[in-house]
Amino acid sequence: xxxxxxxxxxxxxxxxxxxxxxxxxxxxxxxxxxxxxxxxxxxxxxxxxxxxxxxxxxxxxxxxxxxxxxxxxxxxxxxxxxxxxxxxxxxxxxxxxxxxxxxxxxxxxxxxxxxxxxxxxxxxxxxxxxxxxxxxxxxxxxxxxxxxxxxxxxxxxxxxxxxxxxxxxxxxxxxxxxxxxxxxxxxxxxxxxxxxxxxxxxxxxxxxxxxxxxxxxxxxxxxxxxxxxxxxxxxxxxxxxxxxxxxxxxxxxxxxxxxxxxxxxxxxxxxxxxxxxxxxxxxxxxxxxxxxxxxxxxxxxxxxxxxxxxxxxxxxxxxxxxxxxxxxxxxxxxxxxxxxxxxxxxxxxxxxxxxxxxxxxxxxxxxxxxxxxxxxxxxxxxxxxxxxxxxxxxxxxxx
Amino acid sequence: xxxxxxxxxxxxxxxxxxxxxxxxxxxxxxxxxxxxxxxxxxxxxxxxxxxxxxxxxxxxxxxxxxxxxxxxxxxxxxxxxxxxxxxxxxxxxxxxxxxxxxxxxxxxxxxxxxxxxxxxxxxxxxxxxxxxxxxxxxxxxxxxxxxxxxxxxxxxxxxxxxxxxxxxxxxxxxxxxxxxxxxxxxxxxxxxxxxxxxxxxxxxxxxxxxxxxxxxxxxxxxxxxxxxxxxxxxxxxxxxxxxxxxxxxxxxxxxxxxxxxxxxxxxxxxxxxxxxxxxxxxxxxxxxxxxxxxxxxxxxxxxxxxxxxxxxxxxxxxxxxxx
Numbered sequence: 001x002x003x004x005x006x007x008x009x010x011x012x013x014x015x016x017x018x019x020x021x022x023x024x025x026x027x028x029x030x031x032x033x034x035x036x037x038x039x040x041x042x043x044x045x046x047x048x049x050x051x052x053x054x055x056x057x058x059x060x061x062x063x064x065x066x067x068x069x070x071x072x073x074x075x076x077x078x079x080x081x082x083x084x085x086x087x088x089x090x091x092x093x094x095x096x097x098x099x100x101x102x103x104x105x106x107x108x109x110x111x112x113x114x115x116x117x118x119x120x121x122x123x124x125x126x127x128x129x130x131x132x133x134x135x136x137x138x139x140x141x142x143x144x145x146x147x148x149x150x151x152x153x154x155x156x157x158x159x160x161x162x163x164x165x166x167x168x169x170x171x172x173x174x175x176x177x178x179x180x181x182x183x184x185x186x187x188x189x190x191x192x193x194x195x196x197x198x199x200x201x202x203x204x205x206x207x208x209x210x211x212x213x214x215x216x217x218x219x220x221x222x223x224x225x226x227x228x229x230x231x232x233x234x235x236x237x238x239x240x241x242x243x244x245x246x247x248x249x250x251x252x253x254x255x256x257x258x259x260x261x262x263x264x265x266x267x268x269x270x271x272x273x274x275x276x277x278x279x280x281x282x283x284x285x286x287x288x289x290x291x292x293x294x295x296x297x298x299x300x301x302x303x304x305x306x307x308x309x310x311x312x313x314x315x316x317x318x319x320x321x322x323x324x325x326x327x328x329x330x331x332x333x334x335x336x337x338x339x340x341x342x343x344x345x346x347x348x349x350x351x352x353x354x355x356x357x358x359x360x361x362x363x364x365x366x367x368x369x370x371x372x373x374x375x376x377x378x379x380x381x382x383x384x385x386x387x388x389x390x391x392x393x394x395x396x397x398x399x
Numbered sequence: 400x401x402x403x404x405x406x407x408x409x410x411x412x413x414x415x416x417x418x419x420x421x422x423x424x425x426x427x428x429x430x431x432x433x434x435x436x437x438x439x440x441x442x443x444x445x446x447x448x449x450x451x452x453x454x455x456x457x458x459x460x461x462x463x464x465x466x467x468x469x470x471x472x473x474x475x476x477x478x479x480x481x482x483x484x485x486x487x488x489x490x491x492x493x494x495x496x497x498x499x500x501x502x503x504x505x506x507x508x509x510x511x512x513x514x515x516x517x518x519x520x521x522x523x524x525x526x527x528x529x530x531x532x533x534x535x536x537x538x539x540x541x542x543x544x545x546x547x548x549x550x551x552x553x554x555x556x557x558x559x560x561x562x563x564x565x566x567x568x569x570x571x572x573x574x575x576x577x578x579x580x581x582x583x584x585x586x587x588x589x590x591x592x593x594x595x596x597x598x599x600x601x602x603x604x605x606x607x608x609x610x611x612x613x614x615x616x617x618x619x620x621x622x623x624x625x626x627x628x629x630x631x632x633x634x635x636x637x638x639x640x641x642x643x644x645x646x647x648x649x650x651x652x653x654x655x656x657x658x659x660x661x662x663x664x665x666x667x668x669x670x671x672x673x674x675x676x677x678x679x680x681x682x683x684x685x686x687x688x689x690x691x692x693x694x695x696x697x698x699x700x701x702x703x704x705x706x707x708x709x710x711x712x713x714x715x716x717x718x719x720x721x722x
């Protein structure tokens with residue numbers, strides 16, 4: 001009996017070994033694959049923008065993979081859903097670094113997710129090119145593998161405060177969502193507004209998603225000229241809607257987290273006429289992005305969301321860097337460190353302008369917009385009016 | 400500290416707290432009824448509550464799509480939503496009882512509890528899956544009905560919206576109806592009998608299984624109504640919004656005395672008021688040291704204090720006699 005079992009086990013082992021041999025041979029002769037991963041919220045309340053980032057990357061890979069494919073490598077997209085949560089982002093990051101074919105990450109949308117995830121990417125020297133993360137800490141940690149193509153919140157908060165001053169605002173009530181991003185940009189706005197002489201009547205944080213009545217009651221009693229909300233559109237929209245319903249007459253202002261067609265989808269006409277600062281803006285503010293918008297609409301049957309063009313540019317930069325790194329490695333699969341170093345050196349003339357990185361991964365000059373919401377129809381989000389445009393260099397690292 | 404502002408916003412905060420409290424009271428009824436009859440905490444009740452909200456929003460979106468939303472009086476529409484929400488949630492509650500709890504009735508107390516938690520998580524994602532397939536999105540927004548949003552200016556500093564009044568009126572109506580059913584009808588007597596002593600009740604000729612199903616139906620219907628009102632009041636629903644109000648409502652039920660129906664209402668009101676006051680006043684009173692984000696900590700700390708000094712809850716527990 002024992003002999004028989006032994007023979008069966010031996011037989012199974014031999015079969016498996018025999019099956020492995022041809023696959024090893026095949027792997028050697030097949031085209032190697034290079035993967036570009038994306039991490040953004042693909043489900044949940046922020047999925048509108050997160051999905052847009054993934055699709056922007058997808059379009060870029062399809063249109064721009066030519067040079068890398070000519071060098072003998074297939075290029076694939078690997079999307080990940082970070083759900084806007086730091087722990088999910090980190091778990092996905094750990095997954096990513098084990099896949100040796102992933103050479104670049106385009107992501108994230110939330111700074112609070114990007115910061116811990118980038119610590120994991122750093123372990124493997126995996127380069128991250130961020131289309132949308134605006135918190136200063138992203139690049140102020142001076143990591144060699146983290147870059148962004150957009151502006152920063154310390155500048156964005158100041159831009160918001162300057163704009164408020166230009167509207168002759170005398171008092172403001174600041175609310176934030178207690179995330180790394182929201183609280184930080186609200187603090188920058190508050191500090192700059194104080195310096196400009198605007199009286200800050202309140203500074204509140206809340207994680208509440210539905211019932212804003214208790215927070216709005218003291219805000220209404222203090223009667224500010226402006227309510228600034230530092231956070232994301234999924235929370236801002238019900239807040240603004242309930243504020244107007246409560247009879248609050250103040251103007252509304254917010255950062256780029258408000259930049260999404262879902263803001264008008266949820267809040268309707270209560271947000272028409274309000275302003276927001278952004279580092280991205282709708283596709284229509286970039287003259288070079290017309291072709292992109294057309295191709296995007298043809299392929300995906302909907303208009304591009306904010307940060308879609310930035311994702312396209314980030315992917316273009318990653319592909320250029322990978323191409324350079326392959327050439328440096330003599331046609332072989334480059335190391336992740338080589339790709340990260342190459343990304344820093346890339347000079348790219350993209351849809352959103354000329355992008356060149358400084359020593360810590362910030363773009364040397366970044367665009368900041370002040371926009372105005374023109375219509376309650378979410379399909380018309382890309383028609384929002386540009387009120388002001390500024391090109392500002394990233395602040396240097398504080399020694 | 401600007402005392403004039405503190406005093407000025409007091410009535411408004413009181414009103415907000417009462418509306419929130421009635422919302423919690425309606426949800427708490429589901430928990431307390433089931434506990435009274437089975438000594439079992441139905442953790443899936445938060446999803447039964449959210450299903451009511453989803454049924455409401457789907458009907459509203461359909462009416463809007465067909466362009467007839469404005470043709471009806473908003474009160475009529477609200478009535479339809481409430482009936483539909485109550486029916487759907489009641490049905491779900493009965494199904495859940497049949498599938499997940501009845502087979503485990505003889506098991507030790509912890510087992511149905513684990514089953515309930517499992518049902519809660521799976522319902523969240525089942526609703527999410529169905530909504531994603533049906534609507535391609537599971538974060539849904541209640542279309543605005545302008546007449547319901549209209550605010551009455553009672554005095555210079557207090558205003559109340561029509562929908563807040565509707566929430567209060569609907570809650571009071573349902574609590575009164577429940578009181579009538581449980582205390583004045585034969586069916587209610589049967590439910591109370593089953594709650595007191597299951598074995599003897601069955602000896603008296605009461606169909607215990609049917610009474611338990613009926614309890615779940617009524618509790619679920621209350622939860623469904625609360626869901627519709629929640630959606631109308633706060634506009635945004637997703638499959639996970641049920642979780643936190645559910646937990647708070649459960650604590651409210653315990654606060655008032657678990658198993659005690661008037662207790663659920665009292666507990667809900669107390670919790671709603673505590674939360675509203677904490678959210679509005681904490682930052683003003685502490686000069687910004689503690690903000691509105693501490694409202695839950697504040698409310699639950701008070702809860703803990705009350706339960707330390709009065710463990711059976713404010714109105715006392717009502718559970719089975721142990722002979």
